[in-house]
Amino acid sequence: MTNLEALKQFVIDEVEKNKNELLQLCSSLIQIPSENPPGDSTEISQFIADYLKESNVELDWHESADKMYNLLASQGAGDGKELVYCGHTDVVPAGDLSKWDFNPFSGEIKDGWMLGRGASDMKAGLAGLIFVFGLFKRLNIELPGKLTLAIVPDEETGGEYGVPWLLERKLVTGDGALIAEPSSPLNPTIGQKGSYWFELEVFGEPGHGSLSPLAGNNAITDAIKAIEKIQGLWELDIHIPKEIQPLIEVSKRYMEEVEKDRIKYQPVLEKITVNVGTINGGTKSNVIPESCKVQVDCRLPFGVTHAQVSDYLKQELDSLNIRYSIRLFGFKSEANYTPAENPVCRAIVDNISAITGKEAYGVMQWASSDARHFRDHNIPVLQYGPAYLPSIHGYNEKVQVEDIVRCAKVYAAAAIDFLHNN
Template sequence: MNDLQALKEQLIDAVEQHQDELIEFCSRLIQIPSVNPPGDTTEITAFIENYLSEVGITYEKYEAADKMFNLVASIGNDAGKELVYCGHTDVVPVGDLAKWDFDPFSGEVKDGWMLGRGASDMKAGLAGIIFATKLLKKLNIELPGKLTLAIVPDEETGGEFGVPWLLERKLVKGDGCLIAEPSSPLNPTIGQKGSYWFELEVRGEPGHGSLSPLAGRNAIVDAIRAIQEIRTLWDMEITIPEEVQPLIEVSKKYMREVEKDRLKYQEVLEKITVNIGTIEGGTKSNVIPDYCKVQVDCRLPFGVTQEEVTDILKNKLDALEIDYSIQRFGFKSVANFTPADNPVCQSIVENISFVTGQEAYGVMQWASSDARHFRQYDIPVLQYGPAYLPSIHGYNEKVRVEDIIRCAKVYITAAIDFLYQK
């Protein structure tokens, strides 16, 4: 056993010995409502500040928008590489309380599960990276580089006051980054599809409903025709670039062999998905509607650009001879990935195997996250965190306690490997 392996074994034992602290910390994070919207992270940020201060970890605090706080904290030194561990403090709204079997802000541990809003997305992962950093400091582990925590708000609405705000101002840099977003136990996500959200507005001519379709021009009817064309984006054949084909294939393997309920979704990795999310139009049933607005969420695979999709949409809709406009909003990104052989990917994947004794490999996700921002700034990044995936953003959100502990072990050992790599 070499010195690094011995050190990692020591740190795994330390996580075991301090696991009650980790679980209590995670529970306390869940008990602090940090719902976005509105996105107020004042209370949870102050709680994390106190937790870091207990072992003398210094930090900088930035209020990017009203009551939206970023924390940047580091241990180690500037002599070597820098690894960033990132997590967001905000959570999605709880929805109808009557549909929960427990208090969404209880942070209760029951039958091996941590319960509450944010348990999987992503306060368990957030707790893990903060706990691992604090434990390294507490044990006086000498690092040949720097481990930085980037604790951010405003992720759940795709806002600009978290990760992009820090990166634009060069307040966070790094040679590699891990985001503790939910993932499967053995398969971090190293790539993601692009996002293309837009609102279609169709304009018509009003008139008395009793004269339709002979009078006026029905904006809703024209919008229905437009929707039919928009949905044909799914039918397009996309040529996947050669350099990402291995990632697509291993991701299909994951969907066949690991998350078997995802088998039927394999096509989404290579297709433009189209979700007609909302429709608003008209004023009364007896008035020919003069407007209709439709919000659409498309996810773009590798091999097609946003500009190409815009041109395709315009050609399809122009051919309908309707009065329309398209306005982009929300998530905007192209498909992006970090190569599996990048040091940060290797460090996480190898230490998942080291901790679990099982084969691990990176896969692609079909959604989007803050990872895209780091890649825009040439910071290699992947995502790995504890989660019960079916409960994310739903009622009765939860995560297994054993998964929280496992991920903390991976975080602390991967930091050692990455920072000691030449």
């Protein structure tokens, strides 16, 4: 056994020895409601700062918006590579409490499950990063490079005041990043589709409803015609770049072998998905509507750009001879990925395989996350975190305790590998 292998085994053993502390930390994070909206991270940020202070870790606080706090800390020699541990403190609202089988802010452990809002997305993963960072400090683990902990308050509503805020101000840099977002146990996400959210407003001319369709111009019926054209985006034949095809194929394999209930969704990896999410128009039934607004969420595969989608929509909607406007909002990104052979991907994937004794490989995500911001700043990144995927953003969110512990072991071992290997 080499010195590096011995060091990795030592920290893995220490995670196992101290796993009750890790689980208590996770429970405590869940017990602090940090729903976004409203996005107030004061209480949870202070708790994390107090916890890490016990390991002699001092955090720098950066308030990016009212009561939204980004927390930063670093350790290591500083002369070498830098790895960023990244996680968000905010969770989606718990919703109708009567539909939960347990208190969403209990943080209870029952029958091997950690229960509560954020258990899977992503307080279990966040707890793992914080715990390992503090553990390294307590154990005086010598790191040849720099390990940075970046805890952000704003991911669930688009993330404007979290990761991109830090990166744009160069408060965070790095040679690689690990985000503890939910994933399957053996399959980190190393790529994701792009996002194209837009609002279409169609304009008509008001008039008395008893004279329609001879009088006025109905914005709602014109919007229906427009929606039919928009849905044509799904039918477009997208040419996936040759270098991306292996990632698409391994992601299809994942859907066949791991999340078997998702086999029927394989086409989304190569198609523009179209979800007409909201429609709002008219004033009352006997008035011809003069306006109708439709909000649409499209996810873009590799091989198509925002500009191409905009050109397609303009051409198709112009052909209808209607009056309209389009406004982009929300998530905006092109499809992006980190190559599987990149050192940060290898560090995570190899250590998953070593710790579980099973084959691990990176796959593509059909949604979006903070990973795109790191890639925009040329920082290779992947996502790996404990999760029970069917429960994310739903009622009765939970995660298996053994997944929390396993991921923390991977975080520790991967940091040592990444920082020691040039």
